[in-house]
Amino acid sequence: xxxxxxxxxxxxxxxxxxxxxxxxxxxxxxxxxxxxxxxxxxxxxxxxxxxxxxxxxxxxxxxxxxxxxxxxxxxxxxxxxxxxxxxxxxxxxxx
Numbered sequence: 478x479x480x481x482x483x484x485x486x487x488x489x490x491x492x493x494x495x496x497x498x499x500x501x502x503x504x505x506x507x508x509x510x511x512x513x514x515x516x517x518x519x520x521x522x523x524x525x526x527x528x529x530x531x532x533x534x535x536x537x538x539x540x541x542x543x544x545x546x547x548x549x550x551x552x553x554x555x556x557x558x559x560x561x562x563x564x565x566x567x568x569x570x571x572x
Contacts, residue, residue, distance in 0.1 A: 522557065523558075
């Protein structure tokens with residue numbers, strides 16, 4: 478049982494060393510891919526917020542919702558944008 482755990486430890490350690498060498502050149506590519514993904518997420522969420530706000534404003538003009546609902550929707554969109562900006566700021570602190 479002792480030789481088995483020693484072999485397993487040596488095997489895991491060698492895999493760790495091999496993976497460090499294999500992953501050393503991929504950090505820049507991974508960072509740029511995550512930056513592109515973050516940009517697309519911001520665009521999609523911004524468009525969704527714009528569509529939601531336009532939807533509520535149209536319903537307010539048709540008198541199916543009150544203008545107070547438009548104010549609430551505007552505050553929700555502002556909070557969502559603030560959360561995205563705060564998250565982006567938090568991630569930039571780790572660089």
